[in-house]
Amino acid sequence: MQSNFIEELRWRGMIHDVTPGTEEQLLKEMTTAYVGIDPTADSLHIGHLVGVMMLKHLQRSGHKPIVLVGGATGMIGDPSGKSEERNLLDEETLRHNQECLKKQLRKLLDFDTDAPNRAEMVNNYDWMKDFSFLDFIRDVGKHITVNYMMSKDSVKKRLSPESGSGMSFTEFTYQLVQGYDFLHLYQHKNCKLQMGGSDQWGNITTGTELIRRKLGNEEDAFALTCPLITKADGGKFGKTETGNIWLDPEKTSPYAFYQFWLNCSDEDAAKYIKIFTLLSREEIEKIVAEHAEAPHQRLLQKTLAREITIRVHSEDDLQMAEEASQILFGKGTTEALHKLNESTLLSVFEGVPRANVSMEALKENLDIVEFLVTHTEIFPSKGEARRMLKDNGISVNKEKVDESKFVGEADLLNNRYILVQKGKKNYYLVLAQ
């Protein structure tokens, strides 16, 4: 009943490294595997989605996924990233975050069936919190040499003089703590595989090593990593000017979420569609081919954006996002804007940042710079607003304006709204009240 999980990931370009024997193990029997997520926030962002998709494919292949919430490890901070040392999350926040994450994951993985391979969620805080330091160094630390730990890239990098930052003992222990998670799950959940991003390879193999040394089980714990998701231009994946792209609609509106995927470059979209959608190989190849025929249609991006938006949000949210995109980026003209009725207008601009002006001020006819800075705070300084105006980067109700513009009642849409556009893609809906 298992389909070939490894094969599936392979054509999707989701395998960076995998320990020998993993494929055989997965073909042999239903296997339990886990991915770790740090509960640093009460929502997942799209960076997490990669790990989730690995679990999704795993489950679809008939195996059992476990999501490990890193309540304990999250407090330490992985030295692989350049992140600063983390602060301890208090237990209440931790639980809150965990619940929020679970709610989101429930849409993506199947936690609720009676099937033996239903997804599970665990938190390593539960087994780490009462683990005393002495017990830990005796039962776990004994089995791994410092030499072994030092040979990891994540550690070596931080130890080299060029790094210029050093590493605390706490961070150094990170791989051991994470390694112990694997051991724990191996013993209590019969979990034989840990997956993660390629930066996790060192940490994961510390786990497999620990299992071997402590239990003497040869060739029975496995590791699989996927390539770090990058953008073709070398930028960080999943970040925009405004920060992370979250799954929580309160943090990133479905419109913005949809737009993120729609804006991917061709090269990235071709890569992402394999990773983030469940479309079959044939379907994807067909779309890629069609896209190559008529690249300006951007079928690739549209399909990608649609698929992910539906799964993370909903069909309705997708519709909304598509409509809004159409109006904002289609042949939207000033006339079209004026024709929108209030409810359409509001739903279209759901998720677009808002600002306010007072009606009285508006009646006086405001200088555009005053309007942008003092009243609506769309710009933090007048200098910047002027610069942008000079650069021809500001539109009011889809019409380019310059410094001589005055904003007044005549600019109101539906007697209440003004649409300000900064550059091509940044919209602000200003409410007069």
Next chain:
RNA sequence: GGGGGAGUACCAGAGCGGUCAAAUGGGGCAGACUGUAAAUCUGUUGGCGCAGCCUUCGGAGGUUCGAAUCCUUCCUCCCCCA
């Protein structure tokens, strides 16, 4: 404990008495070109009442007509030896 080195704008990193609001690169933003791509090119990237002024070069003092640059002291970090 001893010795050495470093802290500069979003980041990296020059400057080491005036000509420094601070080179250069990256990033960001905008414009042109396009497909709401990519690549490329151009502009811009402390604030203001903007040919002038004000606040910035780890913190606090001091020397000087004048300091990011010199001195004192404090803080933080790194390296080497023990």
